[in-house]
Amino acid sequence: MAAAWVNTATLNFLILLLCSDSPWSPSVQVSGRQEEEESVTITCSAPTPCPDSPPKLSWSLHQDPPHTMVTNTDGTFTTSIQQEMTLSDRHHGLQVTCSAVYPVSGGEKRADGSVTLRVEYSPKNTSVQLSGNTSLSVGESVTLSCSSRARPPVQNFSWFRLTSEGPQRVHQGHVYSLTFSCSTREQYFCQAKNQVGEENSPVITLGHEDASAGIGPYNIVKTCGIIALFSALLLIECLIQEKATTTLRQNQRAVSEDANYVNVECQV
Template identity: 40%
Template sequence: MKKLCHLYNNILIVSILLIVFGPPGAVAHCSHFTGMHVHVPPEILALSGSCVDIRCRFDTVPEFNSTKTTYGIWMKYTKKYKNVEESQIYYNSSGSMNTHKMEIIGELWRKNCTTRIFDVTPFHTDLYMFRIENEGMNATYCEDFFMLRVVDSPWNHTLDVYGSNLKEHQSVTVSCSAFTPCVHSPPELTWNLKRDSIRQILTNTDGNITTKIQENITLTYRHDGYKINCSARYPVTGGFKQSPESVKTLSVSHSPKETRASISPSGLVSVGTLLELSCSSRAKPPISRFSWFKNSKDGVTKVSEVQVHRFTATPTDEGDYYCEVTNSLGSETSRSVCVDIFDAPFIPSINIPVGELKEDQSITITCSVSTPCPQSQPGLTWNLKQDSLRQTEKNTEGTFTTKIQETITLSDKHDGYIISCSARHPGDKKGKTAKTEVTLTVSYAPKNTSASISPSSLLSEGNWVELICSSRANPPSRFSWFKKGPEKFSKISTGIILRVKFTGGNEYYCEAENELGKQRSSPITFRSQGTTGSLIYVLLGVVGMAALGIIGFVLNKWYKQTS
């Protein structure tokens, strides 16, 4: 059981003995009392140039009067319990002594003797004990001393990640904490996890003070291998003292990420080239399976289960390839790479609407080429229109279609029209092209309907002649013949040819008809040879008389001028 140095003012004998027999400068001696102590840590660490807090509380006897003025005294510990010299007193809260820049910041009337020392130097390294002076009680706690050790370098701080077997999507708490000997001047903590994290000052279960910053983070694959570093610097007289940097490297398990497929050599290749398709990925644990797939118009095909797929290029190898990687936490698929063989054939196709095409119908005609790679857009030309806009679309199976298209309104002139489209690979420097042709079939009503007579020379009454009807139409026309009567034209026959006797003054026309419409020819009027000859003779006579008149007029005028 420890001894308590205790002095009661009301014990007259003890007081008289101290006054009479005590050595000069003595302030107290130690008496034996049980059950009362001053409670301080046995050892306290301080940083040179900073401040330090001494946690302290003391026990009292019933005579302690908390309403009366109380003073606390810190002094050098000595084994000579009888007396303490004034030179060994470092601080008196009465203000009479303060050689060590100390200040009691606790409330003595609440039995709290917590003390702060400012501007600590190696000179402060020592053993300290405490004395209390109160009107009801004066006592020196001789055996409840503590050791103050002053260090020149700051302490290592602690960097903690709370959690084990870290995995992506897991939420964890990360903290950086540093020992804080003085609440008045805590260390500054900085790290690379987040700027301006909130600083907390906490009291641990052992009574020590800790300064801490803390963040909650949700782990991703990018945190695997990520180095969290934290540093602390302590304010001291004239600047700061830096503690060694703490570093912790995260180990985070995750499914495959950043999966990439690459091809060598890249760009256009020719048939016979040795190709290497390589697959890479980030994963923890490592990749357990690599798989290569090819996209084509027939669907997806697995081609190998190796990390590097090697083959010699043939025209059938052209296409889109991608890899898939797997570990115990999942799988991921890369973006595709394209094997582009410039001497593989490009065969264009021409697309027109399905069904019967009719005149005045508006249709869209397309010339397209399916290609495996978006960068190999072929050159397309056709005879429908110059400089048609070229478009490239991605198909569902991963291939690409390059096309040109035009919208036209059909007429009878498009029937039998041949549309020709040519395609050329952009990497083919020889200019080789592939060509496709399609012939349009357009239905339309009869056009250019006409009637003619055979023979076509001058005819005489009663001769047999043939009237012939012609027309352009799809589907072909049905023909009808009409003859002019006293009041109107009447239908007299059908068919292409009508055989009749030549009778002057008769008038005929034909009509062509199909499902889409009909058209009438211009009429033909019969004129006999006799009538025609008389008219010619009359015309020649008129012309001859006019010529003779002109000659006579000219001669008469000339005669008058000469005479």
């Protein structure tokens, strides 16, 4: 009768699996740089004491991924699954869970393993907050503040004013206080930057109310309408004055004619 050979490590694991209340938890690892737009591979591995009845692994991401079984250097077996992902800022803080279900006598035993993604990403949702009104008069002060979310946090805030020659850097820092000294409108935006990238905020316009309104078609029509209205009123006033002058002259002529008539009667 031939002696049966059993790997000691496999036998020990079988005994542990049968005697414990729950099997070993699978191991979940991420390979690759966890940064936005980078591709990473997430691997879930679980010990496999019985190659003929390997554990069934599944992701919280999706179900029924392809399984791979490898033989370890100590003679034991490991079953694994993999998932490739292209990262974005939305994946930061995502917990990826892998479940291993082992077939055992009388049913199944399940264990879970997980990993939390820590994704670095460039500034997002960069915006400008204004303390006060965008309509300013010369000499008035205003404070602008820039906000953005990023990982790692924003390292540098810069402020730019739009000019005819392009954006001009005017300040560096989270908050920018300025005194409006121009009778025309001015446009500003902030830029948030960290080691991953940068993002610009929408442009904000500051200026006198009339200047900030611009000279678009609507304003041109509005101005022409006002001029036409004043012209019409002036014309009506001139007509009224002319009519009044004409009436006055007619009355004066009539009085003069009556006076001449009286003088003629007196001479007769």
